[in-house]
Amino acid sequence: xxxxxxxxxxxxxxxxxxxxxxxxxxxxxxxxxxxxxxxxxxxxxxxxxxxxxxxxxxxxxxxxxxxxxxxxxxxxxxxxxxxxxxxxxxxxxxxxxxxxxxxxxxxxxxxxxxxxxxxxxxxxxxxxxxxxxxxxxxxxxxxxxxxxxxxxxxxxxxxxxxxxxxxxxxxxxxxxxxxxxxxxxxxxxxxxxxxxxxxxxxxxxxxxxxxxxxxxxxxxxxxxxxxxxxxxxxxxxxxxxxxxxxxxxxxxxxxxxxxx
Numbered sequence: 001x002x003x004x005x006x007x008x009x010x011x012x013x014x015x016x017x018x019x020x021x022x023x024x025x026x027x028x029x030x031x032x033x034x035x036x037x038x039x040x041x042x043x044x045x046x047x048x049x050x051x052x053x054x055x056x057x058x059x060x061x062x063x064x065x066x067x068x069x070x071x072x073x074x075x076x077x078x079x080x081x082x083x084x085x086x087x088x089x090x091x092x093x094x095x096x097x098x099x100x101x102x103x104x105x106x107x108x109x110x111x112x113x114x115x116x117x118x119x120x121x122x123x124x125x126x127x128x129x130x131x132x133x134x135x136x137x138x139x140x141x142x143x144x145x146x147x148x149x150x151x152x153x154x155x156x157x158x159x160x161x162x163x164x165x166x167x168x169x170x171x172x173x174x175x176x177x178x179x180x181x182x183x184x185x186x187x188x189x190x191x192x193x194x195x196x197x198x199x200x201x202x203x204x205x206x207x208x209x210x211x212x213x214x215x216x217x218x219x220x221x222x223x224x225x226x227x228x229x230x231x232x233x234x235x236x237x238x239x240x241x242x243x244x245x246x247x248x249x250x251x252x253x254x255x256x257x258x259x260x
Contacts (some may be wrong), residue, residue, distance in 0.1 A: 033052055037049075037138070039138050042138045044072050048066040051063050060171055064149055065149060068083060074134055078105075078107065079135065082103070085097065095153050099146070105125070109128060121143060122136075122143055123191075144185045148181040149177075151183075206227070206249045207224070227246045228247065228250075
């Protein structure tokens with residue numbers, strides 16, 4: 001009888017231990033951290049730049065820039081952004097907000113604008129380096145990231161040194177970041193304009209892209225095939241006008257976006 005009781009106790013502990021190990025394994029998430037970001041033939045690096053991507057969700061990336069020097073370069077040009085931070089109090093809440101202190105292009109052109117004038121830096125890069133499309137895109141990426149980080153910092157949502165404890169938590173943070181980054185991108189485009197032309201937002205909306213950062217050759221082709229098949233004149237859901245519009249948007253984005 002005693003032996004049976006001990007056997008039951010041992011089995012109970014074994015089952016409990018198995019459940020604990022299983023739950024711990026489920027909590028472990030495969031988040032990959034990078035210190036650089038490559039777009040076309042341009043690269044963004046920085047000591048305080050942190051890119052996070054969870055395995056299996058490469059389009060749900062999350063990025064934090066925590067001040068210091070950013071280096072953005074391609075084979076022919078180099079841009080340095082020096083990021084500063086100041087304390088800002090709004091609605092009784094004080095938090096750090098980052099801004100571009102100085103930008104240097106190719107080591108001899110230096111630009112400094114008022115705090116928060118992100119659009120001025122993007123505009124001057126487009127003017128000084130009109131053919132360096134990948135470089136311009138990465139400068140925009142950096143500015144949008146800083147703006148998105150500032151918004152999330154107000155809400156105390158930055159990951160910082162503490163990694164998320166679950167996949168759901170990370171994906172929520174990454175989705176929130178992408179949302180605020182897309183908002184920042186639209187704001188910059190409204191103030192500066194976009195090298196894609198004045199119809200860029202309409203073209204992106206046709207393929208349900210939130211920003212130019214989401215555009216890749218494979219994804220653009222995939223979405224184009226779906227839309228073209230849907231609106232082809234020979235299709236039951238055909239629409240000649242929409243078919244022509246989809247083709248026009250595809251050709252325009254493909255031509256203007258060097259990464260495609």
